[in-house]
Amino acid sequence: MTTGTGLALTWRKIPERYNLMGSKCDNCGESFFPSRKICPNCRRRGRIRKEKFSGKGKIYSYTLVASPPSGFELEAPYPMVIVQLDEGARVTAQLVDTAYENVKIGAPVQVVFRKIQEEGKEGLIHYGFKFKMTPGK
Amino acid sequence: MDGGGMWIAGYGAYVPRFRIAAEEITKIWGEEASRIKEGLGIAEKSVPDIDEDSATIAVEAARNAMYHAGLKDPTEIGAIFFGSESPPYAVKPAASIVAEAIQATPALTAADLEFACKAGTAGIQCVMGMCASGMIRYGMAIGSDTSQGRPGDALEYSAGAGGAAFILGGEKADAVADIKHTCSYTTDTPDFWRRPGADFPSHGGRFTGEPAYFKHVISASQMLMKETGVKAEDLDYAVFHQPNGKFPVQAAKMLGIEKGKIMPGLITPLIGNTYSAASMLGLAATLDVAKPGQRIMATSFGSGAGSDSFLIEVLDGIDAKRGRARAVKSFVDDKEYVDYGTYAKYRRKLKSL
Structure with missing residues (x-):
């Protein structure tokens, strides 16, 4: 049986979802995630290239998702965060392994590899990045 | 291609944060917690x-193994073997998911292996052969499981989750430990299995002990000691597969190895049996505290049944790499308890999930 309408799209996004592959403009120095083909600041003068982000950053903002989109019911309520990556770009993702009352703006976080969604019991399993608070040393 | 040697360039561990206490499970099934904890040692x-x-x-x-090994170019890894009895897909390798996630693709070979609790160490042997023959310069063997126990069964107190990855090969001067020798002992012994499509495994109860675990672990370990001439007193540490907290202690006693030598690698009492990862996490925890020049014997066990035994000598390179990646102990200590209901949801033990 042929299934999974988004197969090609999912497959194309593997570098982005598994390894935080974004892009950076060498002309203005700005980092982008998801990656861009043209730098919106520099246009023709932009020198855009792929860049793998380290996965380290700080919480820029957060919220608690109590009413989740379909496919995420079992995880709710779960925190969503906007992470300001060390390289500058901002990424929106789920925060795991952390009680909501401990989530704070400015707290250091690091990327983890988790299951994002499953297409039922027989479909594809989508993997990708989430974040967790960096354990204190 | 310039082959790497049969030594460990680095290793990495991972254990999920959540824990369920034996008391929380006995509460549901009306059993005595002290009896379970004493009986299983978990x-x-x-x-x-x-x-x-x-x-x-x-x-x-x-990823932790990559940090530990300090491998700058992941495409130097020529082989990845993923050993598990709980792979996410029945058909579709998880080894390729790992390869992509550490950016080792596309010039490498990869495969998933299954041999109950010993597929990870079988992967180490595959990588050893490929390194020694010059086929690859570096290779990675992983043991990883999220195993299921039938609700109410003894396995429910033991079936845990965790993973360990070992990178072999490269230069000996950079390596953390040398694998001096390996040998295996395999027979067709039906002590534990899971049929396709079945949610939970079946096992032979007491039959999993004497004719299965002990026969294979003791035979492989004795074979290794005989082939290398190393005696129990020559070993600084020993690691055995640990389906519970008691079998490895008994195995050490049978082999004349002091109990203290297995304690650094005995982590099942605190995280449960991590199946394919159990002996590898035990070895990683032992390497975390071992000093250059010390000798470790590690013997895995997989139901069905077989054991792989390794004699490992710790190298000077271990000191330079210590602390680069999280130690096993930091994963064991970092925990949050869940109740039985949450556990049933996370492990999808409810029919509607």
Whole structure:
């Protein structure tokens, strides 16, 4: 049986979802995630290239998702965060392994590899990045 | 291609944060907690989050192994073997997911292996052969599992989750330990199995002990000692597969190895049996504290049944790499308890999930 309408799209996004592959403009120095083909600041003068982000950053903002989109019911309520990556770009993702009352703006976080969604019991399993608070040393 | 040697360039661990205590499970099934804890030697076990499976655990362990080995160019890895009895797909490799997640693709070979609890160490032997023959310069073997126990069964107190990844090969001067020798002992012994499509495994109860675990672990370990001439007193540490907290202690006693030598690698009492990862996490925890020049014997066991035994000598390179990646102990100590209901949801033990 042929299934999974988004197969090609999912497959194309593997570098982005598994390894935080974004892009950076060498002309203005700005980092982008998801990656861009043209730098919106520099246009023709932009020198855009792929860049793998380290996965380290700080919480820029957060919220608690109590009413989740379909496919995420079992995880709710779960925190969503906007992470300001060390390289500058901002990424929106789920925060795991952390009680909501401990989530704070400015707290250091690091990327983890988790299951994002499953297409039922027989479909594809989508993997990708989430974040967790960096354990204190 | 310039082959790497049969030594460990680095290793990495991963254990999920959640734990369920034996008391929380006995409460549901009306059993005596003290009897279970004493009988199995397990106080609590690790529970994977709802978005964790053996592939995500393998990726975390593999990334930690990359930090530990200090491998700058992941495409130098020529082989990845993923050993598990709980792979996310029945058909579709998880080894390729790991390869992509550590950016080792595309010029490498990869495969998933299954041999109950010893597929990870079988992977180490595959990588050893490929390195020694010159086929590859570096190779990675992973043991990773999120194993299931039938509700109410003894396995429910023991089936945990965790992973360990070992990178072999490269230059001996950079390596953390040398694998001096390996040998295996395999027979067709039906002590534990899971048929396709079955949610939970079946096992032979007491039959999993004497004719299965002890026969294979003791025979492989004795074979290794005979082939290398190393005696129990020559070993600084020993690691055995640990389906519970008692079998490895008994195995050490049978081999004349002091109990203290297995304690650094005995972590099942605190995180449960991590199946394919159990002996590898035990070895990683032992390497975390071992000093250059010390000797470790590590013997795995997989039901069905077989054991792989290794004689490992710690090298000077271990000191330079210590602290680069999280030690096993830091994963064991970092925990949050869940109740039985949460555990049933995370492990999808309810029919509607």
